[in-house]
Each structure stands twice: as C-alpha cells, then as structure tokens.
Amino acid sequence: MLTIKEHTGKMESRDKKIIKTSIIGIVANVFLAAFKAFVGTVSHSVAITMDAVNNISDAASSVITIVGTKLAGKEADKKHPFGYGRIEYLSAMIISVLVLYAGVTAFVESVKKIITPDTPDYSAASLIIVAVAVVVKIVLGWYVKSVGKKVNSDSLVNSGADATLDSVISASTLVAAGIYLMFNISLEAYLGAVIALVIIKSGIDMLRETLSKILGERADTDMAKAIKSTVTAQPEISGAYDLVLHNYGPDAFHGSVHIEVPDTLSADELDQLIRRVTEDVYMKHNVILTAVGVYSLNTKNPEAAAAREKVKSIVLNQDYILQLHGFYIDFEAKKMRFDLVVSFDAPSRQEAFSSAYAEVQKAFPDFEIQAIMDTDFSEQ
Numbered sequence: 001m002l003t004i005k006e007h008t009g010k011m012e013s014r015d016k017k018i019i020k021t022s023i024i025g026i027v028a029n030v031f032l033a034a035f036k037a038f039v040g041t042v043s044h045s046v047a048i049t050m051d052a053v054n055n056i057s058d059a060a061s062s063v064i065t066i067v068g069t070k071l072a073g074k075e076a077d078k079k080h081p082f083g084y085g086r087i088e089y090l091s092a093m094i095i096s097v098l099v100l101y102a103g104v105t106a107f108v109e110s111v112k113k114i115i116t117p118d119t120p121d122y123s124a125a126s127l128i129i130v131a132v133a134v135v136v137k138i139v140l141g142w143y144v145k146s147v148g149k150k151v152n153s154d155s156l157v158n159s160g161a162d163a164t165l166d167s168v169i170s171a172s173t174l175v176a177a178g179i180y181l182m183f184n185i186s187l188e189a190y191l192g193a194v195i196a197l198v199i200i201k202s203g204i205d206m207l208r209e210t211l212s213k214i215l216g217e218r219a220d221t222d223m224a225k226a227i228k229s230t231v232t233a234q235p236e237i238s239g240a241y242d243l244v245l246h247n248y249g250p251d252a253f254h255g256s257v258h259i260e261v262p263d264t265l266s267a268d269e270l271d272q273l274i275r276r277v278t279e280d281v282y283m284k285h286n287v288i289l290t291a292v293g294v295y296s297l298n299t300k301n302p303e304a305a306a307a308r309e310k311v312k313s314i315v316l317n318q319d320y321i322l323q324l325h326g327f328y329i330d331f332e333a334k335k336m337r338f339d340l341v342v343s344f345d346a347p348s349r350q351e352a353f354s355s356a357y358a359e360v361q362k363a364f365p366d367f368e369i370q371a372i373m374d375t376d377f378s379e380q
Contacts, residue, residue, distance in 0.1 A: 014151045014251070018069045021147045021156060022062040025163070028140050029059035035129050057102045058162055061095040065155040068092075072249055085249015086214065092154035093210045099162050100203030106169075107196035113189035127177055130170055137167035152250040154213070158206050165202055169195050218377060219245040219253075227257070227287060230280050236261050236273055238297055241325040241339070244377045245287065256291035258326065263296040270294065295326040304329050311338065311360055318356040320346035322376060329367075336360075337370040349373065 033055035040049030068091025076083040145160025147153075172195050176188035224243055231240040239260035245253045259277065261270065274292045281287050298304030308327045315321045323341035330336070346352040353373040361369055 014153075015069050015073050017147060017151050018153050018156060019066050021144055022065045022069075022159075025062040025065075025140060025144055025159060026059045028136060029055045029062070032133050032136060033059065036133060039129050055166070057098050058159065058166065061098055061155075061159050061162065064091050064094050064098075065153070065159060068094075068155055069153075082248040082254060083252060085252035086247075088153065088155060088249050089210055089214050092158055093207060093214070095155055095158045095162070096203055096206035096210055098203075099158070099165075099206060100200060103196050103199030103201075103203050106199065107193055110189050110192035110196055114193065117186060117189060127174060130173055130177075134167050134170045134174065137163050137170060141165075141167060154210060154250065158210075161202065161206070165195075165199055168198070213247070216247065219243070219247075223285065227255075227281055227285050230284050231257060231259060231277055233280070234273060234277060236265065236269075237277070238262075239295070239325060241295070241323075242293065242374065242376075251286050253285075253287040254290050255287050256293065257289060258293040258295055260295040260297050260325065262299045263328075264299055296328055298328060301329075301331060303331065307336075307364075310363065311336075314359050314363055315340055315356045318352065318359065320349070320352040321356050323374075325374075326372075334367050335370065336364060336367045339372045339374040341374045341376045344375075 033052045036052035036055060037049065040052055068088050072083075072085050072087040072091075074084045141160050141163030143160070144156050144163060148156025148158075148160055169192075172191045173188060176186070176191050180186050180188070224245070227245075228240040228243060231237060237259045240257055241260070242258040243255060244257075245255040247253055259274075261273065265273070277292060278289045281289050298308070307329050311327065312324045315324050320343040321340055322343050325339050325341070327338040328336070340353055340356055342349045342353050350373070353371075357369065357371050360371070361367075
C-alpha cells in the first residue's frame with residue numbers, strides 16, 4: 001500500500017506528465033504551422049493554409065491544458081474546500097470549443113473557395129512537407145491521447161483526438177493534390193468542406209462529453225466495484241452499500257458508503273474499523289470517504305438469518321427491486337428495518353417500492369416495518 005507521501009508524489013507526477021506532453025504538442029504544432037503557412041501561401045492552397053491555422057489552435061489547446069493543470073493543482077482553501085480539480089474540465093471544454101471553432105472556420109473558407117475557386121499550384125516540396133506533417137500528426141495524436149488516457153486527462157485526450165483529425169485533414173489535402181495533378185480537377189475545397197463537417201461533429205461530441213462530466217455522471221462501474229471490494233476486504237464487514245461518489249476533477253473523488261457489521265462491535269472497534277476503511281480507499285482509489293454509515297447485522301438471534309432470507313425472497317420477486325440491504329429485525333420489539341434499491345427503469349419507483357413493502361407486511365403482519373426506498377448511484 002502507498003504511503004501518504006508516495007500518493008502525493010504520484011499525483012505530482014501526473015501533473016508533470018500532462019505538462020511535458022503539452023509542451024511537446026506546442027513545439028510540434030508551432031513548427032508544423034510555420035511550414036504549412038509557407039507552403040499554403042506559395043501554392044495558393046486554402047486547405048494547407050487552413051491546416052496551418054488549425055495547428056496554431058492546437059498549440060493554443062496545449063497552452064490551455066498546461067494552465068488548466070497548474071490551476072487544478074492548487075491546494076484546497078476556505079473558498080473551495082474540495083479543491084480546484086474541476087478546472088481541468090473547464091480547460092477541456094475550452095479546447096472542445098476551439099476544435100468546434102476551427103471546424104466552422106474551415107467550413108466557411110471551403111465554401112468560399114467552392115464559390116470562387118483558386119487554381120492550386122502544388123510543388124513536390126510542398127507535398128513532401130504535407131506528407132511529413134501527416135506522419136507527425138498521427139504520431140503526435142497517438143502519443144498525446146495515450147498519455148491522456150493513462151493519466152485520466154480529458155484535455156490531453158481531446159488534444160490527441162484533434163491531432164488525429166488534423167492528420168486526416170492533411171492526408172485529404174494530399175489526395176486532392178494527387179487528383180488535381182493527374183486529372184486537373186480541383187476538389188480540395190469540396191474535400192475541405194467534408195472534413196470541416198467531421199471536425200465540427202468531433203468538437204460537438206467533445207463538448208457534450210465534457211459538459212456531462214461537469215454536470216455530474218454516475219461513477220464508473222468497475223471503479224465502484226473495486227471500492228466496494230476494498231471496503232469488504234475488512235473481515236468485520238459483510239457488505240458495502242449506498243456508495244455515492246462526487247467528482248471534483250480527474251481522479252479526485254469524495255464519497256460516502258454504508259457498511260454492514262456485526263451488532264456486537266463496540267464504539268471503539270467501529271471507530272478503528274472506519275478509519276482503516278477510509279485510509280485503504282484513499283490510498284488504493286484516491287477517493288476521500290467523507291462519511292461511512294453503519295448497518296448492524298443480527299448475530300444474537302439465530303432466527304434473524306431465516307427472516308432476512310424470507311424477506312429477500314419476497315422483495316426480489318417483485319418487479320424493479322434490485323437489492324435488499326440494511327436488514328435488521330428485533331423479535332422482542334416486533335420491529336424490522338431495511339432498504340430497497342429500486343430501478344430507474346420502473347414506470348413508477350414509488351409504486352414498485354410500495355408493492356414490495358406491502359408484500360413484506362403481509363408476510364410479517366405483527367411487525368412494525370421501517371423501509372426506505374433507496375438508489376444505487378454506482379452500479380444500477
């Protein structure tokens with residue numbers, strides 16, 4: 001298991017990788033922009049010239065990524081006690097808007113050239129430079145995107161995807177040049193318009209995905225299962241439920257969970273157990289558990305297990321009931337309590353819950369039943 005110091009070092013290493021990758025992107029795009037601007041001007045090619053402008057926007061995207069990463073790494077303070085991690089989502093959104101803007105601009109320019117076409121003048125040198133740019137962009141796009149996925153940086157992933165699209169644009173320019181040289185037919189404006197539409201769609205998809213994360217998404221199922229597995233690894237815990245995760249930036253989660261433990265644990269033992277769980281989850285998953293609720297498990301009455309299985313069988317036979325947990329029964333006081341997880345697919349979640357509740361009450365008419373309609377925020 002990582003120590004606190006090692007864990008902090010891991011997060012700092014992530015920021016350094018993002019910044020290093022972004023700097024590589026800036027250098028590559030500035031050089032490509034300079035070459036393409038020269039070639040586009042000499043050959044009177046709008047596609048190559050617009051491609052140069054697009055490289056400048058890519059360099060700007062990398063600058064935004066660096067600034068966003070630096071700001072997101074600021075320590076939490078009184079005004080923002082959960083930190084500044086969500087700034088990375090804002091930087092990813094800005095990059096998405098830049099991609100969208102580049103696509104719209106390219107489309108407008110392509111339409112202009114369709115209406116008032118220029119005769120392109122391709123030279124061997126210009127085509128070689130564009131071909132080299134295609135290779136550079138393919139490698140750069142793959143590298144930036146792969147690093148982005150490894151360090152969970154939407155900004156890098158978006159920049160990498162944008163670079164890959166740029167390679168397609170440059171490749172289409174070569175195709176258009178080949179057609180012109182062989183058949184004396186200029187198609188680059190039409191091809192540019194088609195590629196611009198692809199870029200626009202990509203920008204919209206990037207923007208939609210980033211906005212979805214800002215709004216708040218369900219936690220990744222595999223991550224939720226892994227956290228619950230870590231929690232239940234403690235021998236005293238028989239179940240982990242109601243996991244809720246709030247995202248405050250890439251790999252920055254705060255959450256809460258309920259644990260099911262024997263009703264024989266003392267307050268001191270429970271306190272130590274919760275502290276172990278909290279530390280384990282933070283070290284292994286970088287999730288800060290701000291609250292750990294407790295469900296007590298019947299261990300003093302042998303009839304409790306049979307009653308639990310009976311209730312479980314009743315409720316799970318009902319439509320849209322996904323899970324029973326937090327079950328506890330007191331035979332002396334004639335009281336029973338539990339939570340029912342109801343699916344979002346139910347036409348009426350309240351009706352599904354009420355129906356299951358009524359069936360349990362029918363099976364245990366002498367008991368006072370305290371039931372709560374619950375939601376599984378992580379795996380449903």
